[in-house]
Ligand SMILES: Nc1ncnc2c1ncn2[C@@H]1O[C@H](COP(=O)(O)OP(=O)(O)O)[C@@H](O)[C@H]1O
């Protein structure tokens with residue numbers, strides 16, 4: 001059973017890569033965009049970046065979904081921006097991530113952080129902007145890309161993550177947090 005979160009800025013390819021992987025692996029797929037309250041969607045559509053207050057309840061909801069699937073023994077892929085380290089902590093640990101001292105969870109080591117494997121879709125702003133230019137019928141205002149990059153805290157050790165770097169249109173996996181069976185399977189499909 002694997003809990004996987006495909007993360008990155010708007011337009012980095014989370015929905016595309018996440019749903020592709022889920023189909024290939026036969027796992028359940030969730031798109032975090034579908035769980036934003038209307039107020040968040042309206043803000044983003046107006047070109048107003050979300051703040052922590054907007055995102056935290058949304059991340060709690062997503063954490064609950066991941067935990068429900070974990071209990072059911074179901075492998076899942078979640079496409080979710082998860083831009084800040086704190087947001088990723090919430091996905092992994094729910095309310096504990098907000099309530100406890102920020103360093104406390106890290107001291108707990110892998111038991112908490114290892115629950116969810118993040119695939120970070122990294123790519124240059126120009127490439128992502130050019131894709132958003134072409135994307136139609138999506139609520140996200142394109143001018144928010146700048147603030148998405150400003151908010152982004154790329155994952156770093158001891159977080160449990162893989163980076164897929166897009167220098168070209170072909171994703172390249174550049175770093176494995178854990179060289180194990182799961183990452184080999186993912187590498188094969190990306
Ligand atoms: N690897 C890729 N190569 C080319 N285009 C891509 C790639 N990944 C995504 N796209 C296109 O870029 C746009 C944004 O992708 P999307 O999956 O919606 O990103 P996100 O979910 O991160 O916002 C879509 O129009 C999608 O078709």
Ligand SMILES: O=C(O)[C@H](O)[C@@H](O)[C@H](O)[C@H](O)COP(=O)(O)O
Nearest residue numbers: 009010011033050055081082140
């Ligand atoms: O945290 C956020 O600011 C949002 O979640 C944002 O990062 C996300 O990307 C939007 O939901 C837009 O949807 P797309 O990612 O599909 O553009």
